[in-house]
Amino acid sequence: MPLSQNWGLTENGFIAPSYEEVLDSVEDDFISKFGTDIVLTSNSNFGILARLIAWRETLMIQELQKNYYSAFISTATDTSLDRVGSNIDVGRKVEHPASALIEVTTDGEYLIEAGETFETEDGYVFELERDITTTQQPDGSWKGTGWVESDEPGAMYNVEANKITLESNPDDNVLSVTNPEPANGGQDFEDDETYRARLLEENEAKPGPTAWGMKSALMELPGVRDVNPVENDKGYPNKWGDDPYSVHIYILGGNDNDIAHTIVNHMAEGITLVGSRAIDVMDATGNPRTVHFDHAIDKPVYVKVTLKVNEGWNDDEGADDVKAAVADYINHLIIGKTLFLTRLYPLVYSVDGIDEAVIEIGTNKGNMGGQDIVNEINEAVSCDESNIEVDVNGV
Template identity: 50%
Template sequence: MAIKFGITDKGFISPTYEEWLDSIKDDLKSRFGDDIALSSNSNFGIIAEMFAWRLTEIAQQLELVYYSGFFSTASDTALDRLGANIGVARKIATKSHVQIVIQTDGEYLIQAGEEFETDDGIIFELTDDVITSKDKDGNWVGTGNLESEETGKMNNVLANTVTIVSNPDDTILDVTNPEPATDGEDDETDEDYRKRLVMENAAKEGPTRNGIRSALLNLPGVRDADAVDNDQDKVDEYGNPPYTVHVYVLGGNDHDIAHSLNDHVAAGTTLTGSKAINISDESGVVKTIKFDSATEKPIFVQVKVKTNISWNSDDNVADIKADIAEKINSLEMGQTVYLTKLYSNVYDKSGVEEATIQIGIAKDGLGNSDINTKRFEVPVCDADHVEVVVDG
């Protein structure tokens, strides 16, 4: 019988192994007679199965090639090549940066390259020399910039956690980071990269709202961006002056963001925000670009599960933590964390009979209500902030 295969008016058709085998057996019968032996241990049967298997493999590979030509279905290097066609590269993993305050016993030089770390072993390196001097309280204090040894989000440590001198020095009395570390990013996933490519295809970088968002999201380290437009002749609910645009950006370098806004915001637009970055345009004119950093809203989760004999104690707890954190982190700026939507990430694990989930913005403040975020807030969840309590 004739078998449909390849590109058709309904898309790409890839026959199954059984369909190939039936088609080959029919061909053999038409050429050698209906009474030939086609069992698995006959010569004709072995040949038919061998060809059917090879044709199945070839068809599957051709199907992958076909779907690698579309943003919605391409993956890995195929998606990278599609992105290169429109000039949008995948974001690579970056190191984290943070400022550190060092207190010493008298005036002291701490040389670039000195290493500091957190209690759990995340190492940072001093990027420039620091010389301590007396502050108003009479302490010898200096401030320096650190860069993480490794790349990835895990290096975006909380404030006051970089407190250890890797090579102990009696002259250094105390070190800490008053602010959280930022800029650390993992390699962009296919899913996140695909979203950017789709957005870029729908809204090119430019002066429109989506065009500005596309431009900002293409910057290294930027994870989300949005803007609040106040087109009224009075101050809006967020405190923005009349006829202004307030841009909020999560992550990224302030000067890169300022240059991007200068390049893409329409002429005559008045930007507002607490950050005011001075940049020089192509003609050398210094301009002040205003915007704000979006804020992360940490989400804490507790999952209580009643399990049966099918429960996998080695993997299921870690999988629940990772899946819930991933679902929350996939939300965009201003989106609500719906409690009920987290249950699917628990009940899809084998061995779960009953489950209850509580969420909150503090570990000691969990409840059964959804968590709303403001337009310039982004819900974030670390897998360590997901507690799984098992009742076996």
């Protein structure tokens, strides 16, 4: 039978026929032109020609279908998704290094030159951006502070406070080094799934002067995983102690100065911001402004998965697949979202070869159990795959 004309761009979207439908149509055309006695089997001349034509036409139609779907946020991929994002002025986040403020204690006054490197015990390396000259403190010690930047980009460099404790080239004059606050700003290349979710969210709340518009703008910053603006529209302090008619912005990740400038550039006149962090920046008119906000508390989660497996279990990749699935789910939970233990079981059982599973979670490696992890409005969970233990055939 001839190929239905109800394909291509229709009122129901783009309809693409299958290869079999296209082949049927080509064979019908051959029969109408050359008669009913021709042979159309796969090894005949007419059959081979029909299949070549049908395959080429199917590929062409599929490309037309891809072109149609590339125009929409929900279906575009790769560079097409980037172009859709540019239409609403929201770019994909690219790889970005992390930065941290370090405090160095030395044996007397001492100069530490820019370019000196410091690192964590796990081997994450940070380079000093500017010289540090230590000065004497009221307690008699000699200390100085300076900014370091990770030698490579990536979210893995957003290390916790007091993790940058080693000098790559040990110096007897340097007594100690640490980062009093977490490193921030490290960003992985944003994959299609994450970028698409942000585009859909920001298309609903475009960057602007409202609290949720500010969230949209802040989410574009490197290293920012989530933003939770808490509005108090009452004439009295709310249960968290925020002033009347104020906005308290909690941010997970990001660089303080970038955050402050973004808030100033999108904040409407008259909005009262509250928070323990106070950053002084200049607004677009050159006037000084003090911006208040707080970083959300990142609660690292530890997970133990005990499994009983069968012959379908992959000894080489199974444990890694479990770790990846669990960590990815936890890391996509937003600020204030409870980590329900039961939500992890379907993720684990989706890995082939698992008969039984017992999962324990906790924010302390030495105290894990079967309780959900409840988060306040300023808390969020995260999970590194190294924090997940998979015990096979331990059930």
